[in-house]
Amino acid sequence: VLSHTIRSVESCWCRVSDCGMKKFLIVLLFVSKLTYTQESEVEQALFFIVEHYGNDLANEGVVLEELESLLEHHYRVPLKINSCTLLQLLDFPLLKQQQAFHVLSYRRRYGDFRSLKEMELLPQFSKGLLKVLLPFLDFSKGKVKKYKRTKFRLVGTSKGALIKDSAAYDYLGSDVYQAIKIEINDVFPGYSIALNTEKDRGELWYHPSKRVEHVNFNLYYDKEENLLSHLILGTYKASFGQGLVLHSGYNSYKSRFVHGGGSFNKRKVRPQSSNEESSYFKGGAIEFSFLNLKLSALASLNKFDATVYADSTSDYFSSIDVAGMHRNELELSKKDNVSVIDFGIVTTYSKDDFNVSWNHLFSELSLPIKRPKNYYNSEYLLGSRFYTQSLDFNYLWRYVHFFGELAVDKEFDFALLSGVSGSVVELFNYRVLYRSYSRGFQSFRGKSYQQNGQLRNEKGIVFQVDGRFGNGFSYHAFRDFYLFPEMSYRKRFSARGNEQAIKLSYANNEGFECYAKAKSKEGQKNLVDRNSYTQADEKRSSFRLNYRLKIKENLRMGGQFEYLYYSSDTNKSSGVLLFQEVKHSMEKITYGPRITVFSIDDYNARIYVYEPSLKYSSPFLFFKDTGISFSVKMKYQIDEHFSLSAKWYATFLQNKHTMDLNSTSRSGVNVQCSLKF
Secondary structure, eight states, X not given: OHHHHHHHHHHHOOOOOSTTOOOOOOEEEEEESOOHHHHHHHHHHHHHHHHHHHHXXXXXXXXXXXXXXXXXXXXXXXXXXXXXXXHHHHHOTTSBHHHHHHHHHHHHHHOOOOSHHHHTTSTTOOHHHHHHHGGGEEOOSSSOOOOOOOOEEEEEEEEEOSSOOGGGGGOSSOSEEEEEEEEEEOSSTTEEEEEEEEEOTTOOSEETTTEESOEEEEEEEEOTTSSEXXXXXXXXXXXXXXXXXXXXXXXXXXXXXXXXXOSSOOOSEEEOOSOOOSSOEEEEEEEEEETTEXXXXXXXXXXXXXXXXXXXXXXXXXXXXXXXXXXXHHHHTTTXXXXXXXXXXXXXXXXXXXXXXXXXXXEEEEEEEOOXXXXXXXXXXXXXXXXXXXXXXXXXXXXXXXXXXXXXXXXXXXXXXXXXXXXXXXXXXXXXXXEEEOTTOOOTBOOOSOSSSSSSSEEEEEEEEEEEETTTEEEEEEEEEEEEOSOBTTXXXXXXXXXXXXXXXXXXXXXXEEEEEEEEEEEXXXXXXXXXXXXXXXXXXXXXXXXXXXXETTEEEEEEEEEEEEEESSOEEEEEEEEEXXXXXXXXXXXXXXXXXXXXXXGGGOEEEEOOOOTTSOOEEEEOSEEEEEEEEEEEEOSSSEEEEEEEEEEEESOGGGSSSSSSEEEEEEEEEEEEO
């Protein structure tokens, strides 16, 4: 997960080195029929989600392009707040689960919402949230209104390197990142097409034996009210139920659940919207809707990277390479070595606030997965054929939501996830989730709520509460008790752990917001000393203070303090970080400087922070040394068609060994031009 996060930061940032600067980089963005209002509204919604789930999303390696694409879909087709179902509300990324329940309860008692003003009567909706929600909601009845929004978009990206490091000299291609992204909506009513292609730094666009580096293409049909409601040809992602059978894309179940959000995207299939290279399907998917029934099916033939080995019986591979890097001959030799065929079917029955689905997924690999006979490999995926089926359900009774999924594989090993959430009173919400994944459970595509890296050998129960009190105060807390009953990676024996957090927040009508958050996680790891295995306890605890203040309508400021302490039987370390930022808007110029001071002992005490960046750039950073960092982001809106954005940053560290270069400092400039016509 961490390597994926680091890679996303490295591949998303356009940088220009201050020392030995060789290249100046520009990201050119062409957008047709895209107003300045849309860009700001989608970006505001994305910022809202990242602010609420920020550090947890960073830990899960979230691909922000996918999240942004989902928001853009809801912007083009706003949620019909007066006729949407329970699953559609749970699918909506800007709403928490309890907020969805209050919307349904209000409609039952008082009828349709006539305007946003009526939603202000619900205690779960603050004015700040409603301002973010407005562009994504439709208060009309009947068919969805047509909006003249994004019709065509072409994104071209070119990003150079800092200074060529020693590992770059065996690169086959240029030391520049390049990508092309094309989206055309409503080619015909309901039809959209998209194409994504990219090459990372050091890769070739085309190789004689491996063909084009990376390309995604899809044709998407979306008419929810028709018999044929969804059709995708090309590359796509999919989710079944609570994820025990199938969830492709980043795994945000844990962060969304503990923060009160819904579980997974309830759309069974959706277009591939990012250049992520390992977790998607290639083929076709279709969905039919008739009365209360839905039938979804998918078929896929795809390839992924792996190192192939051979023994006395056959060729095999031990793990999938998800990095997607093909910069030299060694990395290129892993590309597309294993093929996988997937077939999936989902049958769903829905009526009022109840739905149940029967999910099936069959996957067959061209080579079997084998692992060395180490103690922890007994639970790893093994073989070349995987079949998993499950039953999942959702039922809403007044303010109480029951949900769950029971899955079994071809050997009849099972996985169970079940929970309940609700409100005792309108301002007190609770959620309980129980999970039990047997040691031998084999789900090739499954991802769900898990502390373990694999979806097996885990039991646990989570308690979460949140609510509001007083005038502007709110609270949020959760605790997760979990157990790994059998041997697992880095754990010789059964292991236990727990994770908990509590957050107190305050907001007033004058534009001041603040919160204090304490979090800790305890677990066990394995210690190896000359083939003698023992267990050691380890614990990470953190405390954070954050505030935001609107001084004037065009002047805002904010800051954060965080302290983290790590301890184990063999090591103790700590870290502290403080940042302060200001955002000022004038007639055509918006700029925001930030200063960050940090002192962190080592990697175990690393601290993640969210730092606003340019569009399509990762905002997640982590610090692990002692130093100071400066950054300034600026946007100049020249006219209604053309704007220029830039970000300058500089970091000065105490130790050289933590930098890629033999220096204690690093600085750079990111530049982005936007032309809309």
